[in-house]
Amino acid sequence: MKRVLGVALGILTAIGGFVDIGDLVTNAVVGSRFGLSLVWVVGVGVLGICLFANMSGRVAAASGRATFEVIRERLGPRAGLVNLSGSFLINLMTVTAEIGGIALALQLASSVHYLMWIPVAAVAVWLVIWRVKFSIMENVTGLLGLTLIVFAVALFLLKPDWGALAGQALAAAVPAEETASSYWYYAIALFGAAMTPYEVFFFSSGAVEEGWSIKDLIQSRIDVLVGFPLGGLLSVAIAGCAAVVLLPAGIAVTSLSQIILPVAEGAGKVGLAFVLVGLVAATFGAALETTLSSGYTLAQFFGWSWGKFRRPAQAARFHLAMIICLLIGMAVLATGVDPVLITEYSVVFSAIALPLTYLPILIVANDPQYMGEHVNGRPVNVLGMVYLVIILVASLAAIPLMIVTGAGS
Amino acid sequence: MKTYRPLAPVPPIAGRILDAQLHLLDRQVLDNDGVPVTTVDDVELSAPEEETVIAPGTPAPIITALLTGPVLGTRIFGGRPPSSRLVRIPWKDVADVGVVVRLGVSGENLESGWVERWIRDKIIARIPGGRHDPR
Numbered sequence: 437m438k439r440v441l442g443v444a445l446g447i448l449t450a451i452g453g454f455v456d457i458g459d460l461v462t463n464a465v466v467g468s469r470f471g472l473s474l475v476w477v478v479g480v481g482v483l484g485i486c487l488f489a490n491m492s493g494r495v496a497a498a499s500g501r502a503t504f505e506v507i508r509e510r511l512g513p514r515a516g517l518v519n520l521s522g523s524f525l526i527n528l529m530t531v532t533a534e535i536g537g538i539a540l541a542l543q544l545a546s547s548v549h550y551l552m553w554i555p556v557a558a559v560a561v562w563l564v565i566w567r568v569k570f571s572i573m574e575n576v577t578g579l580l581g582l583t584l585i586v587f588a589v590a591l592f593l594l595k596p597d598w599g600a601l602a603g604q605a606l607a608a609a610v611p612a613e614e615t616a617s618s619y620w621y622y623a624i625a626l627f628g629a630a631m632t633p634y635e636v637f638f639f640s641s642g643a644v645e646e647g648w649s650i651k652d653l654i655q656s657r658i659d660v661l662v663g664f665p666l667g668g669l670l671s672v673a674i675a676g677c678a679a680v681v682l683l684p685a686g687i688a689v690t691s692l693s694q695i696i697l698p699v700a701e702g703a704g705k706v707g708l709a710f711v712l713v714g715l716v717a718a719t720f721g722a723a724l725e726t727t728l729s730s731g732y733t734l735a736q737f738f739g740w741s742w743g744k745f746r747r748p749a750q751a752a753r754f755h756l757a758m759i760i761c762l763l764i765g766m767a768v769l770a771t772g773v774d775p776v777l778i779t780e781y782s783v784v785f786s787a788i789a790l791p792l793t794y795l796p797i798l799i800v801a802n803d804p805q806y807m808g809e810h811v812n813g814r815p816v817n818v819l820g821m822v823y824l825v826i827i828l829v830a831s832l833a834a835i836p837l838m839i840v841t842g843a844g845s
Numbered sequence: 846m847k848t849y850r851p852l853a854p855v856p857p858i859a860g861r862i863l864d865a866q867l868h869l870l871d872r873q874v875l876d877n878d879g880v881p882v883t884t885v886d887d888v889e890l891s892a893p894e895e896e897t898v899i900a901p902g903t904p905a906p907i908i909t910a911l912l913t914g915p916v917l918g919t920r921i922f923g924g925r926p927p928s929s930r931l932v933r934i935p936w937k938d939v940a941d942v943g944v945v946v947r948l949g950v951s952g953e954n955l956e957s958g959w960v961e962r963w964i965r966d967k968i969i970a971r972i973p974g975g976r977h978d979p980r
Contacts, residue, residue, distance in 0.1 A: 499944050501873075509871045514920075739913075740881060745980060749976045750880065753960070753964055806944050
């Protein structure tokens, strides 16, 4: 019974924790401009994150080593530092976007300007990291994030023409008023939003935080293989809502209030209440994960003591690094730059940096010295190689497409 | 022109063979409580004085210490840091070399931990709750 509850809890938190500000914004933007014609990308991205989250979890459980320790050992200091700089900067950008997201969600709930909420959000994130137990932190934000299911409920209540939606999704084509290059630009953005590297840093470091052994792997595999695809369905529901309400009205999403507009229309005030809780929980949970990830990457590369399972005084540089990251994020937001814009860029830069994270994991997951008998099987390797090609193509195409499309505008 | 004697063949060794590049460099160092201390940046060998003739039959050099310290710069851009920049972890403190290097001593007294200790004592421990055990 306890086992079943554990699995259920794991699945629920995986669903609720899947969506972050990147998924929210990108899916809504894509839904409002391309309908459901890019839904296949969410599928590709979700399968990819399942594959690599699982692999990094297995590396952590079998060897006790988190991703970035392994990256430095395998790539050496030079390539490792290049990798660290790229991953860390993009992660910092994501931290900034998530804190901005919390503030925007609180603005929607309170009508107090979001700049006033930014210090509140950043301090709250720090307090949780400083004080709250890892498992409680994960479970509470994950469960509250489940309220985003209201997007799916709203989609049903909007009574859309399901045949037309399915037609958009299955016979994917570039809409007449959009160019092929912006279609592919947003395909890469969606892919980057689904496969954000921080999820892998966080997943593997979390496995070490919670002291996983090989025995716990089955549970984590169920959590990932069931929870992430269901979380992906939430992403699709967000895009669907935008496709049903915003696309016909000709509204291209540029703010958080437009993202929740279809929910208000479909599910009324109750729906609005749920979606506001969901927005705050999802962005807050992701802000915790990204802030911890920036600490994890730095500490693991430089060999510092790290982990929330230790007293802060026993992981001093780790905690100081996270405090500095939060201060930088706050400083960037204080300039008044639009958090939604930061989000849109952060997912594309994530896509560019994907090979930096995923290649070393694939290499180490095949190294018997770390993995013993738990090295990758052949099917996993074949799938991993296929994904590596997709990741490389997306990464190389991102910058040219960004220039050609003027960042999708 | 100087002629070089061919090197003596590698003597048969019982046990594991470690490749310094593969198994030591950039490995995480943990102390006896499993707390990360640092990563390995270099290895110190018991080398004879420079410019001396090595007599045949001299025993092979042995590892005397693992080296670490703020030397990432020279490792990346080349050059050699002054010895004073390097922090030694004597080889006798090393208990095990696996996917991590385990020490048999507490990290608390190691010279390589001074930055961590300074940040702990001057900043982190002074913030309320800094010594609170999350478990």
